[in-house]
Amino acid sequence: MTEIWDGLTRAVQLIISFDPEVLEIAGRSLRISGTACLLASLICLPLGSLIHFRHFRGKRVLINIIQTLFSVPAVVIGLLLLVVFSRAGPLGELGILFTPAAMVVGQMILIIPLLLGLTISALSGVSKETADTAISLGASEFQTIWLVLREAKYAVLAAVIMGFGRAISEVGCALMVGGNIKGATRIITTAIALEAGKGELELAIALGAILLFLALIINIVLNRLQER
Amino acid sequence: MKPLIEAASISHGYGGRKVLQGLDLSIDKGEAFALIGPTGAGKTTLLRIIDLLEVPDAGEVYFDGRRIPRSGKERLDIRRRMSFIHQKTRVFDLSVYDNVACGLRWRGWERNKIAEKVDHILEMVGLTGYAKRNARTLSGGEAQRVALARALVLEPEVLLLDEPTANLDPVSTAKIEQLVSCLAREHNTTLIMATHDMSQGQQLADRIGVLLDGRLIQAGNAANIFRSPQGKEVARFVGMENILEGVVMTGNEGTVMVNVSGNAIQAVSDYSVGKEVYACVRPEDITVSLSNTRSSARNSLQAEVTRVTTLGPLSRVEMNCGFRLVALVTRMSAEELDLQVGKEVYATFKATGVHVMERGISQ
Amino acid sequence: MIIIAATVTAVAAIVSAVSVTSPHTILRVATTTSLDDAGLWDYLEGIFEKRYAVDLQIIVKGTGMALQLGMNGDVDAVVVHDPSQEIAFVAGGYAVEAEGFDSARVPWAYNYFVIVGPEADPAGICRGNLTPEEAFRRIQQWGEASPGAIKFVSRGDNSGTHGKEKAIWASAGYNYSSDIQWIGATAGWYVEAGSGMGATLVMADQMMAYTLTDKGTFLAYRGNLDSVTLLDTGDILLNVYTAIICRKGSNPEMAQNLVTFLRAPDVQALVAGLGVPDYGERLFYPYDPKICG
Secondary structure, eight states, rough: HHHHHHHHHHHHHHHTTHHHHHHHHHHHHHHHHHHHHHHHHHHHHHHHHHHOOOTTTHHHHHHHHHHHHOOOOHHHHHHHHHHHTEEEESTTOOOOOOHHHHHHHHHHHHHHHHHHHHHHHHHHHHHHHHHHHHHHHOOOOOHHHHHHHHHHHHHHHHHHHHHHHHHHHHHHHIIIIITTTTTTOOOHHHHHHHHHHTTOOOOOOOOHHHHHHHHHHHHHHHHHHHHO | OOEEEEEEEEEETTTEEEEEEEEEEEOOOTTTEEEEOTTSSSSSHHHHHHHOOOOOOOOOEEETEOOOOOOHHHHHHTTTTEEOOOOOOOOSSSSSSHHHHHHHHHHHHOHHHHHOOOOOOHHHHHHHTTTBBBGGGGGHHHHHHHHHHHHTTTOOOOEEEEEETTTTTHHHHHHHHHHHHHHHHTTTHHHEEEEHHHHHHHHHHHEEEEETTTTEEEEEOOOHHSSSSSSSSHHHTTOOOEEEEEEEEEEETTEEEETTTTTTEEEOOOOOOOOOOEEEEOGGEEESSSSSSOOOOOEEEEEEEEEEEEEEEEEEEEEEESEEEEEEEEEHHHHTTTTTTTOEEEEEEEGGGGGEETTTTTO | OOHHHHHHHHHHHHHHHHOOOOOGEEEEEOOOOHHTTTTHHHHHHHHHHHHTOOOEEEEEHHHHHHHHHHHSSSSSEEEEEHHHHHHHHHHHOEEEEETTTTSSSSSEEEEEEEEEETTTTTOOOOOSOOOOOHHHHHHHHHHOOOOOOOOOEEEEESSSHHHHHHHHHHHTTOOIIIIIIIIIIISSSSEEOOOOOOHHHHHHHTTTTTEHHHHHHHHHGGGGGOOOOOOSEEEEEEEEEEEEEEEOOOOOHHHHHHHHHSSSHHHHHHHHHHHHHSSSOOEEOOOOOHHHH
C-alpha cells in the first residue's frame, strides 16, 4: 500500500518540477487524444445530427449497431489497424504505423460510435418544436442542425468530454499501433503499462495520477467554456 | 387576381390516421384568413403543409402560381417568404436579440442592417431593453412577443399563426391581436391563422374557413359563417345551439312557417313547402319573458324552464317547449324574472334570427 | 469566438500530430524486451542518433513479434536473440546480407541466461553443481509433487528467452508442449506470464517462483526484486544478440549503419562497460567469434 502514497507524492514532485520526460509524455497524450477527439467530433456532430433529423429505413438498427460499438475493446481496434497499416497490409503505403497519426486514427475509430450515439441522444433531448421553429424561420438543414446542437450544448459537450476521456484513457490501441516508442509514440497509458511491467509501481502510479489531473483540468476548462 | 396560396385536393395522415381528406383552399394576397375548427380537425397540419414543413401524402400546393416541388432547395426559398408562429412557442436558448436576429442571419443579412431591424421590431413589440436577456427567462406573454417579433422582423409575405394566444392571459392576448392586425395591415401581409376562438377569428380575419374532420366545410366572411352555417356540424361549431328539426309548412315571399314538433316557427327562407329542414337559432338571439309578446315578425313559445346555469355575467336557460331550447340572457334579467326550474315562461325570437337549412346536405 | 479558437486549435493539433519527420531520417528497429529492460537502448540511442543524424525509434516486442514486424517491413532492422527463429527469418528471404559481414545475421554481443528464484531455493537447484537441464528436471519433478511450493514462471510470449527455455526443456528430455505447457500448467506449477522480461521477473518474484532470464535484465531489475541467481553455468545458457537488416524495410542504408555501429570498436567497448558502474558486473560481453560463432 505504501506504493500508492509514494506514487502520489512522486506525482506531485514530477508535476511541480516540470519533469521534461513526463511533460513530453503528458503533452503527447493530450495532443493525440485531443486531435482524435476533435476530428471525431467534427465527424460525429454533423453526422449524428443527420442521423437524428433524417428519416430513413434501418435507422433503429443503425442506432442499435452504434450503441453496440460503444463497447468495442481498444485492443481489437489496435489489432485491426496493425494489420491494415502494416507495410504488408492494405494501407501500408501510408507508412503511418508506429506514428502518432496511427494512434489518432485508432482513438478516433474507438470513440466515433460513442460520440455518434451520445450526439443522437443529446439531440433527442431538444424538443421537435425547436427544430420546426427554426425551419419555419427559414433555416436551411445545416443552420437547423447548428442551432439544435447549440440548444443541446450541455449534453453535446458532455458527449465530447466522454469521448475525450475514453480516448486518453485507452492503452490497448496506442500500444499496438503506436509501439510505445520513447520520444515518438509513448503516451501516459503506455508508459504506465511499461513502468508497471518493470516493477516501477511508484512511477506508474504517479503517471496515473497525472492522467487524472489532466482530465480534471480539461473538464474544468470545458465547463467554463460552456458556462459562457 | 390569382390566389397567392392554393391547395388542391390535399390529403395527409400520420401513421394510418387520416387528418386531411381532399382539402381545397385558396387565399388571396393581402387577405387575412382564419381557420376555425375543433381540436384535431387538421388546422395545424394544414398550416404545416402551407409552410412546407410537411409534404402532403396527396395533392399539390401552389405558391404565387407556381407548383411547389416535393423536395429540393426551392422549398427553402419559398419558405423564406413566409413566417410561421407555432402553437408551442419555443424561444431559443439565446438572448432576445439573437432570437429575433436569427432569421435574418440565416438569410445572410448584413450585421448593421440586422441591428437596425431588430431594434425597430423590439420597440414595436415593447421589448426594448430586453435585448441582452436570455429569452428563456421571459414570461409567457413576453416570450410570445419575442416569437412574434422573430417572425415579423422577416417582413414575410405570408404570416402563419397557430393558436397564437392559446395560453395567454386576456391582456397579453389583446396586445398580440393588436400587433398582428396592425403590422399585417402595414405591410399588406397575407395572414393565415388557426384558432378555436371564434371571436378572435371574427376580429382579425376578412374571411373564415371552417375545418371539420379534415375537410374545409365552409369559407366566407364572418356574418356568412355565423348567420348562415352550412350543415348541422358547422352550425353547432359556430354556436348555433338550437338546431331544430322541422318541415316547411307554408311559404310566402321569402317567409316560411316551419313545423317543429307541432309548433309553428316563422323564419326567413325560400325553401318550398314540404322541405325537411333544420331551423337554427343562436341562444343569445332568444329572449325570455313572463308574458306573451307575439307579433308578426316574432316567434313566442310557451316553455317550462328545465335548467339554469350561470356563465360569468350571463345565464344559460334551458327550456322545454315541446322541444329543447336554450337561451342566453344576462344574469341580471334572469334574477329579475326569478328564473327557476319549473317556471312557466315565453321564449321569444325574431323570424330573421332563424337560419333555415336543408337537412341531409353536407355530412 | 469559441468556434474560431477551436478550429485553429484543431488545425494546429492535426498538423503537429500528423506531420512526422520525413521517413528517411527515421530508423525503426524492433528489439527484444531483454535489451530494452537492461537499459541498452537508453544508453546507445543518443550516441547513434548523433553520429548518423537520425531519429532512432525502438519498438520493444518479443523476438517473435519483432521478426513478424520485420517480415512485413514495418521496421528496418531487428535486434533479437533466438537462433532458430532468426534462421527461419533469413531462410524465408526477409533479411538482407549486411555489407562487411558474411551473414545476414550479425552477432554483436552475448551474455548468459541465468535461472533465478527465491533465496530459499525450495527445489534445491543451486546445490550439487547441476547442469541447467538437471535443474529444470528437478523443478518439473518437485513441482509436480508440490505445485503450491514450487513454481516456474515462463515468458510464454515466443520471445528469444522463451525460445531458450523451450530448448532447455527439450534438451532435458521433455516434450515441451505436452509435458510442460499442458501437464505442468494443469498441475499448477508451470505459469505462462505472456509478458516482457521485466514483468515476468516481477511476477516470478511475487510468486516466489523460478524463472529463466537474461542476465542483463536481471541485473537491471535486481534492485526491485528478492530473487537471486541460482544457476548461471552451462553451455546451453549462452545468449547471443544478433542484428538483422530487413528486406522490406524503408531505410536499408541506415539499417546497415546500425549493424556497422553495433560492431564498431568504440561501441563494442561501450557495450562491454555497460552495467559495471551500476551493478559491479557486466551486462553484456562484446562480440567474440569463438563464442558467438
